[in-house]
Amino acid sequence: MHWRRADAVIRRRRACSPPTLRNRPCGGRSGLALARFVVQLGRLGSLTEAERKALLSLPGQYRDIRAKEDVPDQPLPALGRMLVLQDGLMASYHDNIAGVRHLTALHVPGDMCGLNTIAWSAGPTCLTALTRSRIFAIPCGPMLEALRAQPGLATTFWRYSSSQMAIQAEKVISLGSRDAKQRLAHLMCELAVRHGLPLAENAATFPLPLARHQLASAICVTPMHLSRTLGALRTDGLLFWTDGTITLPNRDRLARLADFDPGYLAMYLR
Numbered sequence: 001m002h003w004r005r006a007d008a009v010i011r012r013r014r015a016c017s018p019p020t021l022r023n024r025p026c027g028g029r030s031g032l033a034l035a036r037f038v039v040q041l042g043r044l045g046s047l048t049e050a051e052r053k054a055l056l057s058l059p060g061q062y063r064d065i066r067a068k069e070d071v072p073d074q075p076l077p078a079l080g081r082m083l084v085l086q087d088g089l090m091a092s093y094h095d096n097i098a099g100v101r102h103l104t105a106l107h108v109p110g111d112m113c114g115l116n117t118i119a120w121s122a123g124p125t126c127l128t129a130l131t132r133s134r135i136f137a138i139p140c141g142p143m144l145e146a147l148r149a150q151p152g153l154a155t156t157f158w159r160y161s162s163s164q165m166a167i168q169a170e171k172v173i174s175l176g177s178r179d180a181k182q183r184l185a186h187l188m189c190e191l192a193v194r195h196g197l198p199l200a201e202n203a204a205t206f207p208l209p210l211a212r213h214q215l216a217s218a219i220c221v222t223p224m225h226l227s228r229t230l231g232a233l234r235t236d237g238l239l240f241w242t243d244g245t246i247t248l249p250n251r252d253r254l255a256r257l258a259d260f261d262p263g264y265l266a267m268y269l270r
Contacts, residue, residue, distance in 0.1 A: 039110065044159040044160060045159060058143060059139060067130065067131050067133075068129065084138065088130075091104075092113070105168065180229045181229050186259070194268045204247075205246065
């Protein structure tokens, strides 16, 4: 019975609805995804002109994914599954054996999603679009050639991978040592930085058009518990979530509550 449930989860994960995945020729605004990614890398270390050109000239195709739909494993492997998010909001996920989905990471524009596929190209994609999103799919071959030709670029990628691991480490710390109020506060502080809002601005507003159960999954609580937590932070005047928009009137107070230190978000800091 467990194996049948697991097989059902795998089939659902790999299901692809053809109208939701659109091939488009490269060109026009397709370079915006790579430009945003290059900005992130540049904050981790100076990029030479040759390294910038190597990244910005990478071939690929962009694809549009509708909200609430998964990025299919097929036909992406034909292109390689190094995916840069150009627009929208996406998440990595894990479906357990009972078919319950847990969001394991959030991705904002400029992020490279599924960086592990450089080393493990046969792995599943496990990405879902939380809002209408556009991704840029890069073949692994040209990317690896660029890294071999530019050793400094390979070092910067190592730093990028370490930064992504630091974000996951902070989530583990939240789950292990912070209560729901602190978890939500920490996530909001993090997302404000990842959306490019300067730390010098104490008040912040950014879009977060998620369903309640999705945000609850992101901090590993039930939707009911999330409602109570949102109410508590709203009463404290620290967080307001209205019509898919987050408003943080006092980031300093929220950061103190969450024990938030933005140092691990170097690639997003301006």
